[in-house]
Amino acid sequence: MNYAIETSNLSKQYGKVHAVDNVHLRVKTGEIYGFLGLNGAGKTTTIRALLGMIRPSGGNVKVLGQALGPGGRGPWAQVGHLVESPAAYSELSVRENLDVARRLHGIQNPKVVDEVIEQLTLGSYADRKAGTLSSGNFQRLGLARALLHKPELLLLDEPANGLDPAGVIEIRELLKSLVQQKGVTVFMSSHILTEVDRLATRIGIIHKGQLIEELDTDRLEKMRSKYLEIQARDLESAFASLQNAGYKAVMKDGALLIEDARAIEHPDEIARILVQVGTPPTRLAVEQQNLEEHFMQLTGGAK
């Protein structure tokens, strides 16, 4: 199996604080790995360790099959990154900032700058000083720098930060197309759960420095599945009549839940059955399990 990212027992300790604690990550080539966690959970510390910006207190890091060496050595010509909020030289224009990055990446062809400007729709701001950009365009500049050298692996910390809703969709589509068409691997951290849910093929949840759960594609699909939630005054009777009608229902938290596609597509049919047996529904709603609920349960974030 080819892994774009491999960590074994990755740990980082600051004094008595375990910022990252024995994190074991395996990110496959070509997948979009969503890295979720509350503020201070260890997301950025992990990303910095993956980029050789901090030295782990313990464990190993391999990026694109290469162990990170001393002095921050790594396969950086194939890795694009955006760590926390983007930064740029405010006195340089967008184009100049990208030209600096191009040269430091050792890319001879100056056209890559124009290409990435177009890709990130920064054309009208190309000659504007970075210091005068809006936060959304500043974020685009950061993403442009991450994509400039056509990397195999993208490490993105909160990539949707500062973008307007149209920008969020645009970047989502861009990342999807990079993965689908170019086989790029994306490792993105976020606390915008809906965004991660829409994009990621696998999700890792980090809490208090520990990777507490990984959700694979099947689990995510299941989590994204819809169900019909029914409430009635006589729940037992409603349950029995639905069973008799051939619907598999489960009772949970004072409601009946049905995952059957027929019920989800035709809730009116369920209502008709219940009315016929004299237990009309008091509530009938198509619901979807979501990552947010799951995340909150795991991390206690709602408390």
Added chain:
Amino acid sequence: MTSFRAAVWAEALKMRRSMVPFFTAVGFSMAPLAGGLFMVILKDPEAARAMGLISAKAQVLVGVADWPAYFSFLTQAVAAGGGILFSIITIWVFGREFSDRTIKELLALPTTRETIVTAKFFVIMVWALVLTLFIFGIGLGVASLVSIPGWSAGLVQAAFTKIMGAALLTLPLMPFVALLSSAGRGYLPPFGWTIFTLVLANIAAILGWGDWFPWAIPGLFSGAAGPGTDVLGLHSYVILFLTGLTGLAATYWWWLNADQAK
């Protein structure tokens, strides 16, 4: 294009686009202009007094109105002012990466961190020497304009060597400023360090230990202790060299090994 050339290009672009070259050039050009003013005062004390200028102070600072005195003043100004202005350049080149948080864009690149640090030191050195050449040129112009006696081609050559020497001896003090700009993650710690070492250099020179104290050596080389007082020995230059080397090693080590968690 080698990665070093790329890194130098990037540093030079950042320098060109900033206001710092302009301000350091303006700041440093005060030295030859002030020297010229002192020459005017000393040449005609009566006229200067009539204009409200005090000639006694100028006499203490410069001595007499001639080319040797003018160059002596300029050399001392380069040694004293250079310590501060070169520090400002160094603080800006290194400290701005931390202050603007652009450091994280320099750490995971095919261009290695040591190449970037070397390019930064190279740009600082070129910038400082160009600035010194610039004020030497202005100095020649100003002194010619105020038409003072004592010019000779030999004197100009000797003054050029002395002024450039004072600037070159100031450069080994910069790596520690770079280290503090990096480890201190911004402008204030290295600026505090510059002031601190300036004060210590004066104290060391007054106590007569200046030849052993690296931060006092450029000033003593420039003749700040008075005419004919050459107190520097080989040990002074060795200490200065070792100070520069230690600062360089510490700066490289820090860039290569310190956690960049901010």
